[in-house]
Amino acid sequence: MPEHWLSILYQYVMGGLFFFTVIFVAIKNEVLKPSSRDGKFTLSILLGGFVIFLFVHVVWTYCLMGIEA
Amino acid sequence: MVEPHMLDYIVIAIYFLAVLVCGIWFGQHTKSTQDFFFGGQRFSWWLVAISCVATLVGSYSFIQYSETAFTSGISSTICYTNDWFIIPLFVLAWLPIIYFSRVTSIPEYFERRFDARTRTAALFVILVYLIGYIGINLLTIGTAVQGILGINLYVGVIAISIVSAIYMHGGGQTSVIMTDLFQGFLLLAAGFIVFIFGILHLGGFSEFWNNIPTEHKLPFAGFNSPNSYHTVGLFWSDAITGTIAFYCMNQGILMRFMSARSVRDGKKAICVVVLILMPIAAVAVSNAGWIGTAMVNKGQLPADIDARDIFVKVSYLVCTPGVFGLVMAALVAALMSTLDTLVNAASAVAINDIWRAKIRPGREDQYYLEMARYFALGATALGICLVPVFNSFGSIFKAFSHFTSLVTPPMVVVITLGALWKRFTPQAAFYTLIIGTLISFGSLFKPGIITPFAHGVEAVFDSAGNISPDSYSYMRAFFGVAVSTVLAVGISLFTKPKAPEDMPGMTMATLSKGMELYKGSKPSDIGLGIKIPGTVEVADVEGVSLSEADMKKIFAEEGDLLYVCDSRFWLGGLRSVHVKAAKPHQEEGKVLISQSAIDSSSLSLDKPVTVEKMM
Numbered sequence: 001m002p003e004h005w006l007s008i009l010y011q012y013v014m015g016g017l018f019f020f021t022v023i024f025v026a027i028k029n030e031v032l033k034p035s036s037r038d039g040k041f042t043l044s045i046l047l048g049g050f051v052i053f054l055f056v057h058v059v060w061t062y063c064l065m066g067i068e069a
Numbered sequence: 070m071v072e073p074h075m076l077d078y079i080v081i082a083i084y085f086l087a088v089l090v091c092g093i094w095f096g097q098h099t100k101s102t103q104d105f106f107f108g109g110q111r112f113s114w115w116l117v118a119i120s121c122v123a124t125l126v127g128s129y130s131f132i133q134y135s136e137t138a139f140t141s142g143i144s145s146t147i148c149y150t151n152d153w154f155i156i157p158l159f160v161l162a163w164l165p166i167i168y169f170s171r172v173t174s175i176p177e178y179f180e181r182r183f184d185a186r187t188r189t190a191a192l193f194v195i196l197v198y199l200i201g202y203i204g205i206n207l208l209t210i211g212t213a214v215q216g217i218l219g220i221n222l223y224v225g226v227i228a229i230s231i232v233s234a235i236y237m238h239g240g241g242q243t244s245v246i247m248t249d250l251f252q253g254f255l256l257l258a259a260g261f262i263v264f265i266f267g268i269l270h271l272g273g274f275s276e277f278w279n280n281i282p283t284e285h286k287l288p289f290a291g292f293n294s295p296n297s298y299h300t301v302g303l304f305w306s307d308a309i310t311g312t313i314a315f316y317c318m319n320q321g322i323l324m325r326f327m328s329a330r331s332v333r334d335g336k337k338a339i340c341v342v343v344l345i346l347m348p349i350a351a352v353a354v355s356n357a358g359w360i361g362t363a364m365v366n367k368g369q370l371p372a373d374i375d376a377r378d379i380f381v382k383v384s385y386l387v388c389t390p391g392v393f394g395l396v397m398a399a400l401v402a403a404l405m406s407t408l409d410t411l412v413n414a415a416s417a418v419a420i421n422d423i424w425r426a427k428i429r430p431g432r433e434d435q436y437y438l439e440m441a442r443y444f445a446l447g448a449t450a451l452g453i454c455l456v457p458v459f460n461s462f463g464s465i466f467k468a469f470s471h472f473t474s475l476v477t478p479p480m481v482v483v484i485t486l487g488a489l490w491k492r493f494t495p496q497a498a499f500y501t502l503i504i505g506t507l508i509s510f511g512s513l514f515k516p517g518i519i520t521p522f523a524h525g526v527e528a529v530f531d532s533a534g535n536i537s538p539d540s541y542s543y544m545r546a547f548f549g550v551a552v553s554t555v556l557a558v559g560i561s562l563f564t565k566p567k568a569p570e571d572m573p574g575m576t577m578a579t580l581s582k583g584m585e586l587y588k589g590s591k592p593s594d595i596g597l598g599i600k601i602p603g604t605v606e607v608a609d610v611e612g613v614s615l616s617e618a619d620m621k622k623i624f625a626e627e628g629d630l631l632y633v634c635d636s637r638f639w640l641g642g643l644r645s646v647h648v649k650a651a652k653p654h655q656e657e658g659k660v661l662i663s664q665s666a667i668d669s670s671s672l673s674l675d676k677p678v679t680v681e682k683m684m
Contacts, residue, residue, distance in 0.1 A: 007289035007300035015154035015308060022157035025489050029577040031161050038594065040158070042336075049344050050154050057150075060288045 004061055012054055019050060072625060073385075077394030083253075084398035085232055088202065088405070091251060093235075110328060111634075111670070114337035116641030117329045121338065122346050123249035123406035126256050130354045131400050132213060135380035138358025142285025147352030150288075150342045151308035155316065160336045162488040162577050163317050169333045169587040170574045172679065173421040177319050181565070182487050183495035190502040192422050193478070195318065198476050201417040201449060202319075204455025205469050206411065210404040211456065217397050218379050225455055228486040229401065230449050233409050249410075252402040257346075259399030260353020266387040267360030280363035293525045301524045302543025305455045306474055310546040314477040317484045321414035321422065330632055330642050331683050333597075357383040408449075415448035416441050416518050470542040475513070478549025479505030486557050491578040495567060497560035505553035506528065511547060516540045522548040588630055589649075592684045596624025600679040602636065606670055608661035612649040615680060616657040623682045627649050633660060635676055645672030647683065 001009070023046065026032040035037035073440050115635035172178045175195055180188035207226045214225030271277045278286075293299050316322055329335040349442075361379040364370040364386075374382065382394045420441045429436075459468040485494050486493040510520055519541040520528065528540040542549070569576075574583015584592045608614065613631055625631060627650055634645035646666050654661060660678055672678065 004289055006292045008170045009590055010292065010301060011151065011289070011304050011308070014304060015151070018309065020156045021162065022489065023476050026157065027483060029580070031165075031580050036594075039515055044195050045340055046157055046160070049156065049340070050342070052255040053150060053153050057288050064283060 001067070004065055008057055009060060012057075019046075058060070072391060073354070073397070074390030076391040076483075079396065080391055081398045081401075082392030084395075084402070088252070088402070089232060089235060093310065110647060111330050111632075111642045111645040113638070113641040114329060114341070117254040117325060117338040118341045118346060118469075120249035121322070121325055122341050123256060124325065124410045125342070125347065125356055126350045127251075130505075131165075131260070131357070131380050132209070132377065134351075135356075135358040135383070136352040136363070136376040137298065138355035139257055139288055139361045139376045140358075142362070143288055143355075143359065144280065144290040144298075146305050146348070146353040147289060147300070148307045148311075149354075151304065151348045152316075152347060154308055155312045155421070156339065156343055157315050158313065158485060158488065162580075163476035163484070164326055164335050164339070165332050165580055166235040166488055166575060166583065167323060168327060168335065169580070171587065174418045175318065175323065176418060176430040177426075178575070179483075179487075179498070182319040182572055183498045187483075187495055187499045187502065188422070192418065194476060194480050194502060195320065195418055195508065196415065198314070198318065198480075199320065199411055199418065200448060200451050201455065201459075201472050201476070203411045203415065203452030204452055204459050206404060206408045206647055207452050208456045208459045208468070208646040210401065210408065213381075213404060217400075219310040222460070225263075226412050226453060229408075230453060231406060233405050233412065234446055234449050249406045252399075252406045253401050255395075255402055257349060257353050259396045260350070260356065262392060263384050263396055264352065264356040264360070266389075266392070267356065267364075267383060270387040271360065271363055271369075273303065273555065277360065277363045281359060282283060282362075282366075282368040285359075285362060293523075294527070296527055296529060299381045299526060299543070302526060302546075305547035306543040306548065310477045310481045310550060311473060311528070313481045314473065318477065318480050319414065320418055321409075321410035324414060324417060325410070330634075330645065330647070354368070355381065360387070380537065389559035401537045410450075412448050412452075413444050419444040419448070436583045457675075474542060474545040474549065475509050476506070478509060478546055479553040482550060482553035482557055486554075486561075487576065489577055490561075491569060491572075491576045492561055492566050493557065493605065494561045494564040496564040497557050500560055501553050504556055505549065508552050509545070509549045512541075512545055513538045519544055519548045522551055531662055534653055588684045590628055593624070593629075596682045597624045598681070599684075600681045603658050603660035604675075604678055605633070605660050605662055605667070605674050605678055607664050607667060607674070610651045610661050610663055612651045612659040612663065613666065613680070614654050616655055616659060617653040618657045620650065620653050623680070625682045627652055631680055632683050633666075633670070633672065633678050633680050635663065635672060636679045637676070644671045644673065644676075646672065 023032065023043070027034065032042060034043055100147060134145050134148070140597070159230070167178060167447075170178065171182065176188045176192040179191040195520060206224075207230065210229045211222040211226035214229065215222050218225070221260065239406050268274055268277050271280070290298050290303065324336040325523075326338065337448055340670050357380045358376075361370060361374070361383045364383065365372050365374065370382070370386070380400070381397075385393055388396055420437055424440055424444070425432075425437055429440075459472075482505065483498050483501050487498060516536045516538055520536075523541055523544045524547075526541065526544050529537045531537045569579050569582075573579050573586055599622065601615075601617070601620065601622050613633055615631075622628070629650045630647060631650050632645060634642055646662075646669060648662065648666050651661075660680060662672075666672075667674070
C-alpha cells in the first residue's frame with residue numbers, strides 16, 4: 001500500500017479504536033444516552049467531527065495522488 | 070538577525086502596554102481563590118474557546134511549525150488536526166468529572182478517585198511537567214526575542230517574565246482569559262497577515278501553489294520515516310499522549326474549561342476549538358514555512374536558509390514596517406499566553422495541594438489568594454532557573470519532545486483508565502505512576518528496549534555504534550503507554566477496587582452521583598437552555614429570588630442552581646453569578662439578589678440581566 005494511504009489508515013484505525021471505545025463505555029454507563037435529544041446531538045457532533053476530518057484528509061490525498069500512486 | 074523599523078518597535082511597545090493594562094483592569098474582578106484560579110466559573114463558551122486558542126497556539130508554535138512546514142510541507146498541520154480522537158474522553162468523561170466534583174487541582178482528583186499516596190505521586194509528576202513546561206516556554210521566548218532584537222537570551226527571558234508576572238500577580242485566571250481573548254484574535258490575524266502578504270509577494274496563489282513540491286502538499290507525513298517526522302510517531306506522541314496530557318493533565322487548560330459557566334458551555338468550547346479554531350490556527354502557524362519553500366523554489370530566498378529562522382525571515386521579507394512589528398508582537402503574545410496559563414496552573418497546584426492541604430490549612434481565603442500570587446512568581450523563577458538546562462539540549466523541539474515523552478505516558482494511562490474503568494484500583498494507579506515513570510526514564514539509558522515498539526522507525530546510532538538516547542523521541546511515548554497499560558491492567562486484576570460509593574462522580578460509572586452532589590439534589594434536564602429577562606434589585610435573600618411566574622417559565626424550583634448574567638452577550642459572562650433559587654416572590658421580571666452575590670458577580674443594578682436554570 002502506498003505510504004500516504006498507510007499513514008491515513010493507521011491514524012484513523014488506531015485513533016478510531018480509542019474514539020469509539022470511549023463512546024461505547026459512555027453509552028454503557030448511560031453518560032451518553034443516544035435516545036435522548038441531548039444525547040443524539042452530542043453523538044452527532046462527535047461522529048460528524050470524526051467524519052469531517054477523515055473526509056478532508058482522504059479527499060485531499062486522493063486529489064493529489066489518486067488511489068494507486 | 071533582522072533589522073526592525075522604528076515603527077515595529079512602537080507597535081511592539083504599544084502591544085505590551087495594552088496587555089499589561091488589560092490584565093490589571095480585569096484583575097479587579099478577582100475577589101477570591103475561586104476567581105483567581107477558575108475565573109468564578111462564569112464565562113460563555115465562545116470566550117473560553119477563543120482565549121483557549123492563545124494557549125494552544127503557544128510556546129514554540131510559530132517557530133516550530135513554520136520550521137516543520139518548511140521541511141515537511143502541509144503535513145505540519147497534523148498536530149493541529151489529530152485532536153478529535155480524544156474529544157469523547159474529554160467531553161463525556163473528564164470535563165464533567167472534574168467540573169461536578171469541584172476539585173481545585175488535578176492531584177486532588179487523584180486522592181478522591183484513588184488515595185492519598187497516588188495524589189502525592191501525581192502531584193510530583195504534574196509539578197515537574199508544569200515547571201518544566203514553563204522553563205521550555207521561557208527558553209522559546211528568549212530565543213525568539215534574541216532573534217528579533219539581538220539581545221542576550223537571559224535578558225529577554227527575564228524581561229518577559231517580569232511583564233507576565235505583573236499582570237498574573239494582579240489578576241489570575243480572569244486576567245489570563247481576558248488578555249488571551251485579545252491575543253487569540255491577534256495570533257490568528259498575524260498568521261494570516263503573513264500568509265496573504267506572502268502570497269502577494271510571490272505573485273498570486275497559483276505561483277505559491279505551483280512552487281511547492283507535490284510531496285509537500287500531502288496532509289500526512291511518511292508512515293515511519295524520516296526519523297525526525299513520521300505519522301506513527303506523531304500519532305502516539307502527539308495525538309494520544311500529547312493531546313490527553315495537554316487537555317487532561319495540564320491544569321492550565323483544565324482551569325480554562327473550569328471557568329466556563331457550565332459543563333455544556335465547556336463542551337461547546339472544546340468542540341469549537343478542535344473542529345474549527347485548531348485547523349485555522351494550523352494554517353496561521355505553518356504558512357510561513359510553505360511560503361518559505363515557494364520563495365526558495367522561486368529563488369527569492371537562499372536554498373541554505375536555516376529552517377529555524379524561516380518564520381522571522383519570511384515575515385520580515387513580506388511584511389511592511391509596522392505590520393512586521395504586529396506579527397512579532399503576536400509571536401511573543403503566543404509565548405506569553407502559554408506561559409501565563411502554565412504559571413497560574415503551577416500556582417493552583419502549589420496552593421491547593423501543598424500550602425492549603427498540608428502546610429497552612431484553615432486560613433482565610435484572602436490569605437490563600439495572596440499566597441497564590443507569590444507562588445505564581447515562584448513558579449516563574451523556577452522556570453527561569455531551568456532555561457539553561459533546556460538550552461543545553463541544542464534545540465527547543467528536541468528538549469520538548471524528550472521531556473513530554475518521558476513524563477506524560479504513565480499519567481495519561483492513569484487519567485484515562487481512572488475516568489473510564491471503575492475496576493482500576495488505587496494500588497494499580499500508584500504503581501503505574503511510579504514504575505511507569507521509572508521505566509520511561511530507564512529507556513533513556515537503554516533505548517534498545519523501545520525497538521520492539523518502534524513500528525519500524527530506525528534508531529539513531531552514536532559514534533561507538535550504540536543506539537543513541539536521542540533515538541525514538543516519538544516512539545518512547547508508545548513504549549510508555551504500552552508498559553503503563555500492562556502495569557495498570559495487570560495490577561488491577563490482582564488488587565481490590567475502591568467501592569463505587571467511595572468515589573462518587575470520579576468515574577463515568579459514578580458520574581450521575583457526582584452531578585447530584587454538585588447540585589445538592591437530583592438534577593433535572595427540564596427547562597435547561599431557557600432564559601428569562603429581568604431587572605436586579607438587592608434584597609435580604611439567600612441566593613436569588615424570582616417571581617413564581619418566572620420560576621415556572623424555566624421549570625425551576627427552590628434550591629435549583631440558577632445563573633444570573635448581565636444581558637450584554639459581548640461581556641461573555643464577565644458579570645455573572647451562580648446562585649441557588651430562594652423562595653419565589655410575586656413581582657414578575659424582578660430578580661431579587663443578595664448584596665454578597667452582587668459583590669462577587671460585579672453585576673450592575675442599572676443593567677438588565679438574564680436568568681437560566683443550570684441543572
